[in-house]
Amino acid sequence: MSGASSFGGLLRFRTAVPRMAVGVAALLGAMSFLGAWWLIVALHVVAPIFLPSPATVARAFWTMCADGVAMPNALISISRVWSAFLLSAIIAVPLGILMSGYRIIGAFLEPLIDFIRYLPVPALVPLAIIWFGVGEETKIFLLWLGTFFQLVLMVAADMKRVPGEYFETAYTLGAKPRQTLGTVALPAMLPQLMDSMRISLGWCWTYVIIAEIVASDSGLGFVIWTARRFMKTDQVMAGVIMIGLIGLLTDQCLRLLHRFLFRYQSS
Amino acid sequence: MSNTLGNTGSMPDQAGAYLRFESVTKTFGAVPVVQEPFSLDIPAGQFVVFLGPSGCGKTTLMRMIGGLDTPSSGRILLQGQPVGGPDIRRGMVFQSYSSFPWLSVRKNVEFGMRFRRDMTKAQKRERAGYFLDLVGLSDFASSYPSRISGGMRQRVAIARTLAADPDVLLMDEPFGALDANLREDLQYELRKIQKKSGKTTIFVTHDVEEAVFLADRIIVFGSRPARVMADMDILSMVGPVRDETLRDSERFFHIRTDILHLLRGRLREAGQEGA
Ligand SMILES: Nc1ncnc2c1ncn2[C@@H]1O[C@H](COP(=O)(O)OP(=O)(O)OP(=O)(O)O)[C@@H](O)[C@H]1O
Ligand SMILES: [Mg+2]
Numbered sequence: 222m223s224g225a226s227s228f229g230g231l232l233r234f235r236t237a238v239p240r241m242a243v244g245v246a247a248l249l250g251a252m253s254f255l256g257a258w259w260l261i262v263a264l265h266v267v268a269p270i271f272l273p274s275p276a277t278v279a280r281a282f283w284t285m286c287a288d289g290v291a292m293p294n295a296l297i298s299i300s301r302v303w304s305a306f307l308l309s310a311i312i313a314v315p316l317g318i319l320m321s322g323y324r325i326i327g328a329f330l331e332p333l334i335d336f337i338r339y340l341p342v343p344a345l346v347p348l349a350i351i352w353f354g355v356g357e358e359t360k361i362f363l364l365w366l367g368t369f370f371q372l373v374l375m376v377a378a379d380m381k382r383v384p385g386e387y388f389e390t391a392y393t394l395g396a397k398p399r400q401t402l403g404t405v406a407l408p409a410m411l412p413q414l415m416d417s418m419r420i421s422l423g424w425c426w427t428y429v430i431i432a433e434i435v436a437s438d439s440g441l442g443f444v445i446w447t448a449r450r451f452m453k454t455d456q457v458m459a460g461v462i463m464i465g466l467i468g469l470l471t472d473q474c475l476r477l478l479h480r481f482l483f484r485y486q487s488s
Numbered sequence: 489m490s491n492t493l494g495n496t497g498s499m500p501d502q503a504g505a506y507l508r509f510e511s512v513t514k515t516f517g518a519v520p521v522v523q524e525p526f527s528l529d530i531p532a533g534q535f536v537v538f539l540g541p542s543g544c545g546k547t548t549l550m551r552m553i554g555g556l557d558t559p560s561s562g563r564i565l566l567q568g569q570p571v572g573g574p575d576i577r578r579g580m581v582f583q584s585y586s587s588f589p590w591l592s593v594r595k596n597v598e599f600g601m602r603f604r605r606d607m608t609k610a611q612k613r614e615r616a617g618y619f620l621d622l623v624g625l626s627d628f629a630s631s632y633p634s635r636i637s638g639g640m641r642q643r644v645a646i647a648r649t650l651a652a653d654p655d656v657l658l659m660d661e662p663f664g665a666l667d668a669n670l671r672e673d674l675q676y677e678l679r680k681i682q683k684k685s686g687k688t689t690i691f692v693t694h695d696v697e698e699a700v701f702l703a704d705r706i707i708v709f710g711s712r713p714a715r716v717m718a719d720m721d722i723l724s725m726v727g728p729v730r731d732e733t734l735r736d737s738e739r740f741f742h743i744r745t746d747i748l749h750l751l752r753g754r755l756r757e758a759g760q761e762g763a
Binding site: 386 | 554555556573574575576578579580582584585586588589590591592599600602603604632633634635645648649652654658
C-alpha cells in the first residue's frame with residue numbers, strides 16, 4: 222500500500238525524488254541498455270562481426286588496458302584535449318569579458334566570430350594540414366578552432382547575464398566601473414563561466430577524435446581507426462567506451478568541483 | 489557633520505544632506521516619463537516616500553538622484569552641488585538582486601568600504617559589525633545570502649548601504665517581494681534606523697500603508713506622465729513615533745483612506761479621459 226503510493230510519488234510532475242531512487246534509476250537505465258545489447262547479440266539479430274556481445278567488448282577493453290595500448294594513447298588524447306582547451310580558454314575568457322564589457326569591441330568582433338564558429342571543423346582539416354603538416358600543431362589548432370569561437374561567445378553571454386543591479390549597487394557603494402570587473406562581474410559570472418568551459422571541454426573530445434583519425438599515429442582516435450582497418454569491432458567499441466568513460470569521469474569531477482566552489486548558491 | 493550613530497568604528501558618520509530637484513524632466517527616446525518639470529526640496533534628514541501607481545516614473549526619479557540615469561532637462565542638487573554619475577554619497581537599495589550571493593553577509597556589509605583607503609582592515613570589520621548588529625544579523629555574519637530569508641537579505645543591503653556612509657539613502661520598493669508580516673517588522677526597524685542615522689532617505693513604494701507608516705513626508709504621484717498630486721506632511725499629522733498602535737489608530741486609517749481616494753479619483757479621471 223505504502224509502497225504503491227510512494228512509487229506513484231516518483232512519477233509526480235516536477236517533483237524531487239529520493240537520492241536512492243535516483244541511483245537505482247541510473248543503474249536500471251545502464252542495465253537495460255546492456256540487456257538490450259546482449260539480447261540483440263544472443264538472438265543473432267546482427268552478426269557478431271558488426272556487433273560483438275558486451276562480454277567480448279569487455280574482454281577487448283581489458284586486453285587493451287593490460288597490454289599497454291589503451292593507457293598511453295588515452296593519456297596522449299587527454300593531454301591534447303587539455304592543452305587545446307586551456308589555450309582556447311586563456312584567450313576566450315578575457316576576450317569574451319571585453320566584448321561584453323565594452324560594447325564597441327563586441328560590435329567589432331561578434332559578426333566575425335559568428336561566421337567562423339559556423340565553419341565545420343572537419344572542413345578545415347585539409348587547410349590545417351597544409352598549414353601545419355601532420356604534427357601536434359595541427360591537432361591543437363583544430364581543437365582550438367572548434368572550441369575557441371564558441372567559448373568566446375558563451376563567455377560574453379555569461380557576462381551579459383549578470384544583473385545590472387549588481388553593477389549599479391556597486392557604483393553607489395563607491396566602486397569605479399573598472400573596479401566592478403573583479404569585484405562584481407567575475408564573481409557573479411563565475412558559476413556560469415565554469416559551466417561554459419565544461420561544455421567546451423566536451424567539444425574538445427569530439428574534435429580530438431576527428432583529428433586523430435585524420436592526421437595522427439597516436440591517441441584513442443588512432444587506436445579506434447586502426448582497429449577498424451582490421452575489422453576488430455570489439456576493439457573499436459572498447460575504444461569508444463573508453464572515450465565515453467573518460468568524458469563521464471571528467472564531467473562528474475568538474476560538477477563536483479562546481480558544487481564545492483559555488484556552495485553559496487541555493488541548491 | 490556630526491557623529492549621529494555613536495561608535496560606528498572610529499569614523500564619524502555623515503549626517504544626511506539636503507536634496508533639490510530643479511525642473512527635472514526625463515524622456516526615454518520619444519517617450520516622456522517625467523513631462524511636467526519636477527521640482528522638490530528635501531531637507532537634510534527627512535524621510536520622504538514617493539508613492540504612486542505602477543509606471544508613473546518613481547524609479548526613474550530615484551535613479552536620477554543616484555546618477556544611474558541623467559535628467560533630460562533641469563538638474564538635481566545634493567548639498568548645493570549638481571549630482572553626476574553614481575558614487576558613494578548616494579546609496580541605493582534595490583528590490584531584487586539586492587545582496588551579492590557570492591559574498592557572506594559580513595563581506596556584503598563590508599563591500600562599500602572595500603574601496604576606501606582611509607580605513608584599516610580592522611576598522612572596516614568593526615564598522616561592519618556595528619551595522620550587522622544594528623539590523624539584527626550578527627548571528628548570520630558568516631552565512632551566505634541564499635541561506636537566509638528574503639527579509640534578511642534586504643536587511644543586509646540596508647546595512648551595507650549604511651556602512652558605506654552615504655549622504656542619502658535611496659530605496660526602490662525594498663520590501664516589495666516580502667510577505668505582509670515581515671514587511672511590517674522591517675518598516676518598523678527601518679524607521680528606527682533612519683531616525684538614528686539621520687540619513688536623508690527616499691523610499692519608493694506603491695503601498696499606501698507602508699508609505700504612511702514610514703514617511704515624514706509623502707509625495708503622491710499620478711499616473712504617467714508623472715505629476716505630483718499631493719505633498720503631504722505626515723510628520724505633523726501623526727508625529728514622529730511609529731509603532732504598531734499607530735497602524736490601528738483612527739488617524740492612520742483616515743490618512744490612508746484619503747490617499748487611496750486621491751489615487752482612485754485620479755485613476756477614474758484618467759479612465760474618463762480615455763473614454
Ligand atoms: N530605460 C528606459 N527606456 C524606456 N522607457 C523606460 C525606461 N525606464 C523606464 N521607462 C518607462 O518609464 C515609465 C516609468 O517607469 P518607472 O520604472 O520609473 O516607473 P515606476 O513608477 O517605478 O513603476 P513601478 O511602480 O512599476 O516600479 C514606464 O512606463 C517605463 O516603461
Ligand atoms: Mg519602479
